[in-house]
Amino acid sequence: MKRFVPFLIIFFISTGYNDSADAIEVTAQADKLRLSSQEALTLTITVTDAEGTVDTSSIEDFKVLGQGTSTSVQIINGQVSRKSTHRYTLLPLKEGTLHIPPLQVEVDGKNYMTNDIQVTVSDTPDETSGKSDHATSPELYLEAEISDASPFVGQQIVYTFRLLTAVNIANASFQPPAFEGFSSREIEPHKTYKKVVGQKTYHVEEVNYVLIPVKTGPLVIQPALLNCRLFTKRDQDPFSFGSAFDNPFFRSRTTQKFLRTKSLPVEVKPLPPFKGQGKFSGLVGQFSITSTVEKDVFHVGDSTTLNIIITGTGNIMDAKTPDIDLPDAFKVYEDKPEEKIKIDHQGYSGSKTFRLALVGVTAGDFNIEPVRLTYFNTDKKQYETGESSPIHLSIRPSLQKDTLEVVSADKMENTKVFKKKVTFTGRDILPLKEKMDALENQETISFGWFFVLLLSPALLYGILWTSVRITRKKDDPAIIMAERVETALKAARKSTNDPDKLLSYLYRALISAVLAKGGMKGESLTYSETETILQQNGISSQTAKEVTMLLMRIDSIRYGGEEKNPEFLKDLLQKIQKMIERLR
């Protein structure tokens, strides 16, 4: 009976699990349903009698921070029950009635949904909770601001986040907003300084981002979040006076704090329609354009470098090569632009230099017209056009006596086509695939089936080969004669002491080998038949003759009265064995 005890235990435990497997229950519970925008709530998802994976990606009204997962097992009256608990901290991203949608929990490949939860988030602190970061911890708060709340699209603005602390904090983790609708770049290094507000001196950590709106209309910069542990003082122990532990470090404890800034609305204005002449460069900010030339006097065949430099503050990195009107007296080679752009608390600024190598083709004096740059001036809120100064170039005739060979098409100057790299003028994705074949299953073959399909032809071949061998063996003369060769050779090897028998077996072996080659049955052959059979079956006439010679030798010993020397017969046996090998 003792032997069965472990099995019984396993049986009861497994029965307990099986019974409960069907009763998997998934619930979601929030620790509070009313809270202020400065507070966080704890969402607890409980999975009964299983362990699951929770997908929180559908929560859109809150920032989700995981706290961890715990599992507990209970055995009551032989029934085993498990419970896994997933805890999350949820920080509201806006005020109003917010929604925690049903969350998908995957348990052993099956999906379960939690219940739906509504939470009311008010702008003012919840009276019942009595908590507010500002009200209870004015020694720690956040600030967020932007340099311009109504920029033009493409205009850079600076987002500033400040953490003001008058107490010690630890494990601070800052999560900046997603900056949806903007391209963003963090400005480094961060600023750290002291600031006096009222009677308190705050330590300020300041983080800045340069933002460039990429679409127009009302946008919202979501709150920045800060998670930290705040040191708070314990009540002093009246009996510990004078103790070595009576210092601020040992008299403090830490509490978890979640703080968030306000959402910042931004109204992004579109650029006014451009009605001026020329082409708008796409630059927004303050810019200037200059041009320089490496040397203004040079010879035909020599080159000079034309530099077009755009300098300013704004989206300078987006500057494209300006249109330059160059005389036909030059061949032009464009170089890669050089960028010197920095990012600081004013945003992006710097210069972008476009270089063109000009090779003189025709001698003479030429003017390069001013290069124009139209940009949107965000200070003046209007389009402006800057231009570089004109450049005069003098090309002298070539110093070489030989005239420079300039190949040109016959009278085709007027139809000259300048090839340019094709660039995108707009970006979008290609359309949907609308044919119904999109519903056909393109499932690949499973490994097992693939293996079977790959092996089965080999297997079938094996079966076919075996059956052919078996059927052929019965009546194929070649096989029958080949077997006779083996039998005769074996008998010959055993009859070395009896010359007559040995010679008889050798003759039979050789004749059988010839007949096997020819695929026919028989007992004897003439010399000419032997040669004919062998040659018809791909054996050279030389070899066929050697076979005939061997047969003649056997016959002459057998019937010619030659001395049957044992050494000679052994040598003959070896020769015939080798010949039979050759015939196979």
Next chain:
Amino acid sequence: MNRKTGIFFKSFFYVLMIVVFIYFSDQDSLAQTSENSRTFLNAIRLYREGQFKPAADEFLKIAQTGVRNGKLFYNLGNTYLKIGKLGHSILWYERALKLIPNDPDLKFNLNFARTLVKDKREEQRPPLLNVLFFWQDLFSEKSIQWIAIISNMVFWLILASYLSPIPSLKTATSVKVFKYLSLAIALVFSLTAFYQYFAKRYINYGIILPEKVSVRSGLTETATELFLLHSGTKVKIERQDRDYYRIYFSRDKIGWLKKTHAAMI
């Protein structure tokens, strides 16, 4: 009723049961196909009307019925990109790439989506076997498997023809050429298919889904944040433990992130 009649009726009953089963299972499958067709057409209509979220839900419904089709996955990628869910979009494009690797529209859209990913791709040294089997990207997995099976079958058929009593088959040059050609193709494609089965089982890649994800040094939310990854970034999933994946982004960027923050391709 004698014994023979009993056997006959028994056999008839089993055959009837099989026919009924096949009939009803076919009916279910037909009904599912018809339902999928309706959902598909509805999804396309919604997409055209600019209702991308409901369109994505409809396409997803079809995918959840078990349909694995590169074009369907491509449509899901397009729809998620229109919603602004870059991570989901790249995930479905990558899944489509496995089934229709040569589709030009897919390549174009995937390249476009990749330009929107914030993380600059760092070196991800491909496995040595990936280098050896570089041609696998030219064919879909299914094509590779069928080419291997068919060329292997041709090779064995040629060998079987040698067993026939026609001696000229053995010596014909064209037959010899076909024999070695089919053997070479069968070997190359079978090895590629075996590698793909191996890769599918042991080499996993995933796509980051949320806008921004902290990759941490351990399997808790309080573990040190090592670096941040953004939506759409492709990472190698080395292993999984509880609710976390251990991911490899580049040689010096390895860490743990929550399973819900990345989806396997």
